[in-house]
Amino acid sequence: GSASRDRLRIAIQKSGRLAEPARSLLAACGLSWRESRDRLFCYGESLPVDLLLVRDDDIPGLIADGVCDLGIVGRNELDEQAAGRARIGLAPAYRELRGLGFGQCRLMLAVPEDWDWQGPRQLQGLRIATSYPAILAAWLERQGIQAQVVELSGSVEIAPRLGTADLICDLVSSGATLRANQLKPVETLLESEAVLAGPAQGFDDARAGLAQMLLRRMDGVLQLKD
Ligand code: PRT
Ligand code: ZN
Numbered sequence: 001g002s003a004s005r006d007r008l009r010i011a012i013q014k015s016g017r018l019a020e021p022a023r024s025l026l027a028a029c030g031l032s033w034r035e036s037r038d039r040l041f042c043y044g045e046s047l048p049v050d051l052l053l054v055r056d057d058d059i060p061g062l063i064a065d066g067v068c069d070l071g072i073v074g075r076n077e078l079d080e081q082a083a084g085r086a087r088i089g090l091a092p093a094y095r096e097l098r099g100l101g102f103g104q105c106r107l108m109l110a111v112p113e114d115w116d117w118q119g120p121r122q123l124q125g126l127r128i129a130t131s132y133p134a135i136l137a138a139w140l141e142r143q144g145i146q147a148q149v150v151e152l153s154g155s156v157e158i159a160p161r162l163g164t165a166d167l168i169c170d171l172v173s174s175g176a177t178l179r180a181n182q183l184k185p186v187e188t189l190l191e192s193e194a195v196l197a198g199p200a201q202g203f204d205d206a207r208a209g210l211a212q213m214l215l216r217r218m219d220g221v222l223q224l225k226d
Contacts, residue, residue, distance in 0.1 A: 070211065073197055167183075
C-alpha cells in the first residue's frame with residue numbers, strides 16, 4: 001500500500017517509443033513541469049502532478065509498490081507482468097484504465113517463411129523464443145499445447161536462424177523486422193497499444209480527485225484525436 005499523498009505521481013518511459021507521445025498527451029491535458037537536473041523527476045507546475053522518467057519494464061512494479069500512482073506503458077508489458085505475478089500466486093496490483101491510441105503493435109507468433117502453417121496444433125513439442133514468457137505460457141495452456149518457452153531479452157528474431165528456437169513470439173508493427181529475418185507472422189496473441197495504468201484499488205486521499213480530473217481531460221483529448 002502507499003502512504004497518503006496530496007500530489008499525483010505518473011511514471012512514463014524516459015526514452016523510447018512511448019516517451020514523446022506520453023509527454024505530449026499529458027501536456028495536452030494541461031500539465032507542465034519544471035525539469036530537474038538529473039531529468040528523472042519532473043515537478044508539476046500547473047497542477048500537483050509529477051512525472052517519474054523510467055524504463056518501461058519498471059512501470060508496472062512502480063505502480064504495484066505504490067511508488068507511482070499512474071503509468072503510461074505498453075499493454076504487452078503490463079499484461080506480461082500481470083501474468084507473471086499471477087503465475088506465482090500474487091494478487092492483481094494494477095489495472096488498465098484507458099487505451100491511449102498510440103504505440104500500437106501486435107504480439108505475434110512468427111515462423112520461418114517456408115513453413116506450411118496449419119494452426120497452433122503444429123506447435124506441440126517445439127521451442128518458441130520470446131521476451132513475453134508469461135503471456136506465451138498462458139496462451140499455450142489455453143490452447144492445450146505443450147511447447148518449450150525459450151526466454152530471451154533481445155534479438156528474439158534471430159533465434160530460429162541461430163538454431164536456439166524453432167519459431168518466435170514477438171512484437172510486430174510494420175512486419176519489416178520479420179521479413180528481414182525470413183519469418184512470417186501466423187497468430188496474434190495480443191493487440192497492444194500504450195495504456196494508462198493505475199492501482200487495482202483506487203485512492204482514498206487528494207489523489208482521487210486529481211486522477212479523476214486527469215482522466216476526464218484525457219478522455220477529452222483522446223476524443224479530439226479520433
Ligand atoms: O529502455 P526501455 O526499456 O524503456 O525501452 P524498450 O526498448 O524496452 O521499449 P521500446 O521503446 O522499444 O518500446 C516500448 C513499447 O512500444 C513496447 O513495449 C510496445 O508496447 C510499443 N511498440 C510499438 C513496440 C513496437 N511498436 C515495435 N515495433 N515495441 C517494439 N517493437 C519492435 C518489434 O519487436 C521489432 O523488433 O520493433 C521492431 C520493429 O518492428 P517492425 O515490425 O516495424 O519491423
Ligand atoms: Zn524495456
